[in-house]
Amino acid sequence: MIPFDAASRLLGLATASGTRAALSLLLLAAGARLGKVALPPGLGFLTHDAALGALLALSILEQATQRDDDVRKLLAVLSYGVHGLAGTLVGLAAQKSVGLEHAPPVALGAAGAALALLTQGARQRLHDALGALEHDVVSPRRWLVRLENGGVLGVAVAALLAPVVALAFVLSGAALTVAALVAARKLEGRARRPCPACGARIREEASRCPKCRAEVDPVTWRDLGWLHRAGALASSAATSLETPSR
Amino acid sequence: MTTAALSPREVHRLALLLEGRCPSCAERLPGGVALEGSQCPRCDTSLRNPHGPLEDWYARRTSARMWVAVVLVGAGAFLTGMLPLVASLLVLAGLAWIRFTIIAPGTRLLSTGRRIVSQWTLRLGGGAFAAGCFIVIEALTLLSFLGMPLKAAIAAVQVAFAAWFSRRYLAWQTRREAARAGVAAWEWALVLGAAAALVLACAVLVVTLVWVKDALAAAMTAVDGGTLAK
């Protein structure tokens, strides 16, 4: 004779690890019917023919529906019910072994049921998430659809035209440089002022006239800018990191 | 050495020198003269930088500019990850920023021959690199949600690599210029070879496209002839 708490702990383990709850319940009830497992008096109804038949039907149904996502979702309520029942049994069985003799059986049963239902919910969600992942990433058809959505065209065109893209880049770079040179030439003529000593057109930033060598005061002052200060900070930090001994 | 220790006049002179101008008369210097630290051909001012090698100041000046580009392009690519082409354009903008704020201030300091070699090396390398970036980024648009953060990271890495490479390359060239080393023959060969390869690749592409078009036209007329003969 297997005591009920040992049997239902096994049942709880089996259910939590993902085995069909209905099948585990059926085995427990069948054991009780054959006199191998002692059920508490409140659960005597499980040994009746009708209960055994219902559990057998549920196990078969569970097995059959597990293959099909849509049917599984349809019968989710039933599945939650079976897991809830299994959880209740485990909760009741835990009463003696965990030392909660004084706790009301209803609360223990409810706690067990809640735990089982939560586990089942989490498992259900994991199933769905993995299914969606497979649907999104693994499915070759989804990829085909994506490629057909124009992406493949863009990538193919880009790959085919890579030399043209590179050539366009090179030519526009050269054109940009020529434009910058022309602009610099034009700007070089501006930003000038007469030298206070000899009247030659010298740069505004000049502190010496290149013609008469007179020392003059710059009109425009140059700064290295905040980007330079940030860069100098960064590089001095980098050097101090590289040479901590100094 | 930081700018904090320099007087405004010293900063002014250093900034002019970094721009490739004489620190005294502010006229544009012939290439290479500033790095060599010789004399201004106009006013005979000594161009030796009293605050350390000019090439080090160039490297320091460009480091923050690099990170500005990397951060802006990464953030922009993340925000616009769902849209095709935008990330590519952002990388292109990042490369343009690199060209004006990192490459131009470096090549300005070089002598004519080295400037041409450097500009074309970076330009040809940049062209091949940009084409590769374009393909990689557009391929990532296919992975709508997964692609978004990935795209931003890759765009930022691409800009960072381009900036890092340009800085290292120009730091090398400015150092050699300062040491008065000549342009090596292999540098010219590399530029000419890369240019020839690019032109050849474009020619092969055009010939292939023309051939495909002709083959298609021939196939169409064959089909038409067959149906007419029946």
Ligand SMILES: [Zn+2]
């Ligand atoms: Zn001068």
